[in-house]
Amino acid sequence: MEVTIQNLLLTTLIALTGLSAGLCFTWSNAITPGIGRLDNIGFLQAFQKMNRAIINPLFLIVFFGPFLLNLINLCFFKGATNIMWLLIAATAVYFFGVLLITIFGNVPLNEILDKTDLGAASIEELKQLRDKFEDKWNRLHLIRTVASTISFLLLIITALIKN
Numbered sequence: 001m002e003v004t005i006q007n008l009l010l011t012t013l014i015a016l017t018g019l020s021a022g023l024c025f026t027w028s029n030a031i032t033p034g035i036g037r038l039d040n041i042g043f044l045q046a047f048q049k050m051n052r053a054i055i056n057p058l059f060l061i062v063f064f065g066p067f068l069l070n071l072i073n074l075c076f077f078k079g080a081t082n083i084m085w086l087l088i089a090a091t092a093v094y095f096f097g098v099l100l101i102t103i104f105g106n107v108p109l110n111e112i113l114d115k116t117d118l119g120a121a122s123i124e125e126l127k128q129l130r131d132k133f134e135d136k137w138n139r140l141h142l143i144r145t146v147a148s149t150i151s152f153l154l155l156i157i158t159a160l161i162k163n
Contacts, residue, residue, distance in 0.1 A: 009073050010159060014155045014159060016062055018152050020152075021145070021151070024098075024144050024148045024149075043130055047133075048114060048116075051113065067094055083161060086154050090151045090158070091151075093151045096147070098148050105140040106140050
C-alpha cells in the first residue's frame with residue numbers, strides 16, 4: 001500500500017476503531033462479568049473507580065477519534081462511491097451505536113453512580129442502586145460492543161476494496 005495521507009488516515013481510523021471495539025469487547029467479555037460476581041458494595045465501588053479512571057486523554061482519543069477521523073476520511077474519498085458508502089455506514093453505526101448510546105445511556109447511569117456516597121448508603125440502597133444500574137448499563141454496553149465491531153469490520157472491508 002502506497003504511503004499517502006489518505007492511506008494514513010484510513011489506517012489510523014481502522015486502528016482507533018479497532019481499539020474502541022477491543023475496549024468494548026474486553027468490558028463485555030471480562031470486566032463486567034468479573035465484577036458482576038462481587039457483592040453490591042464491591043461491584044458499585046469497583047465500577048465507580050473504573051469509571052473515574054477511564055476518563056483520561058488516551059481514552060478520549062480512542063473513543064472520539066473514530067468518529068472524527070471518519071468525518072475527515074469522508075472528505076478524502078469523495079467520488080469513490082463504494083468506499084464512500086462504507087465510510088458513511090461505518091460513521092453512522094459508530095455515531096448512533098457508540099457515541100449516542102454512551103452519551104445518552106451509559107454516561108447518565110455513570111453519573112448517578114458517581115454522585116452516590118456508597119459509604120453512607122444502606123444495604124438496601126446499595127441493592128436498589130445496583131438493580132437500577134447493572135442490567136441497563138450492560139444492555140447499553142452490548143449495543144456499543146456490537147456497533148463498534150460492525151464499524152471496525154466495515155472499515156476493514158473499505159481498506160480491502162480500496163486496495
